[in-house]
Amino acid sequence: MKELRLMKGNEALAEAAIRAGTDAYFGYPITPQSEIIEYLMHENPYERTGMVVLQAESEVAAINMVYGAAACGKRTMTSSSSPGISLKQEGLSYIAGAELPCIVVNIVRGGPGLGTIQPSQSDYFQAVKGGGHGDYKLIVLAPATVQETVDFVKLGYELAFKYRNTVMILSDGIIGQMMEKVELFEQMPRENKDYEWATVGKKPGKDSVIVTSLYLKSEDQEKLNFRLQAKYREIEKAEVRFETIMTEDAEYLFTAFGSCARITRKAMEMARAKGIKVGLVRPISLYPFPVKIFEELAPKVKGILTVEMNAGQMVEDVRLAVNGKTKVEHYGRFGGIIPSPEEILNALEQKIIGG
Amino acid sequence: MTEEIIIAGFGGQGVLSMGQILCYSGVMQNKEVSWMPSYGPEMRGGTANCTAIISDELISSPVLNRFDTAIVLNQPSMDKFEDAVKPGGLLIYEKNGITRTPKRKDINICAIEAYDASVKMNNTKVFNMIVIGGFLKIKPILDLENVIKGLKKVLPERYHNLIPLNEEAIKKGMDIITYENKL
Structure with missing residues (x-):
């Protein structure tokens, strides 16, 4: 029997995060997406799956916690709304440079500046053209329904880990706040996989894994950029959705x-x-x-x-x-x-x- | 069938939950539904409103500015939404607190004294259920049985003992709503 519920976009996203086997969520409240962390705290996912939910001291802290968790090969995500996403841009650039997977949700509100709490789509450029420094890309998914919001959490992790890339779910106050029928997917296990790129302690006979976005030799930095660009071309071929x-x-x-x-x-x-x-x-x-x-x-x-x-x-x-x-x-x-x-x-x- | 409804009033009148109850009831009746609240600073004491859409077909826009039905529970909402009713549509208003009666002649207008009725029932909390009853009398788009099922979804289990009272309130609303302008 399919599980059909009437849910707010933000709450459905939070439930999908638990069900997708997220290891850790780090966030900081901001309208119109505070229901995400509220729902997560209320659901006590630590008891359901062992998932960590933590309210960081700021958006900057939250994205850097995501950076750390992703470096350990964990399924991790953060969410915010426009002004908060601006604060996360440095972290997003570092995560891109370090080639790590994660999901970042932006429930967009009107800007510029502190702006308004009402819905907007004015973060399109920031999401698809950069926002942080350097030649990097986020895979950006734009849900139009509460159902897609749920589905894109699951898809988001698949893409993030396939390409070791940040996936941004670019939604807005309408989809976040509205209620619709939604079919939830079954609870997935938390993976606990050993990725060769993850820093989970040096194993005997193996080289140390270093997660970094710093290459002081230009040749090495260019090599990273070639690798990233090749990955982006692959994404452009395989992951177009409309x-x-x-x-x-x-x-x-x-x-x-x-x-x-x-x-x-x-x-x-x-x-x-x-x-x-x-x-x-x-x-x-x-x-x-x-x-x-x-x-x-x-x-x-x-x-x-x-x-x-x-x-x-x-x-x-x-x-x-x-x-x-x-x-x-x-x-x-x-x-x-x-x-x-x-x-x-x-x-x-x-x-x-x-x- | 597609019914596009705006429900507007003061924060605390149960405006948002009315929309939710209608949508849950719609789900119980295998309809497509969408509920979109106002979530701005007006939630803290000013005017609150929500758009509820119940349809046999896929719902495109959850946000609208023309409605089949407007349910207005205070004067600012009347001022804001009277003109948003489609010609031939329906305006339902709560008499208590309205200083200017509606002017439109091209729409159906119904009045309900739900607040007075809720006082007589010794429970002003059922005010919004009385209004829902009135609406369903004029537009019987949902079966009472499904509304009760919807209520069970919205209300936490510890309040399920109040469902008979809510059912009574819905029936009350059906009895007391009156036409002021019928096309």
């Missing part, structure tokens, strides 16, 4: 990710009811970005409207993928304002069909 809705006969396209894709889907349904043939492309992996589907669809449509809760970030990747083959415009609301389906439809009519 969803297309009613694109077969589409004359126009919407594209949006996460919660915004759902609001845009409503606008698409309204447009279809008016006889406008519009489809929707929803990138699920924001890095690697689904370039090919845009290359494929761009020559077939009269224009693409990118809808985001930001001032125009993913639109740049859409334009790169489309490469001038059709018109690409952006419609966005920001600072915590959520666009309505009506205004999205209106933007399609003004900017793409009429423009």
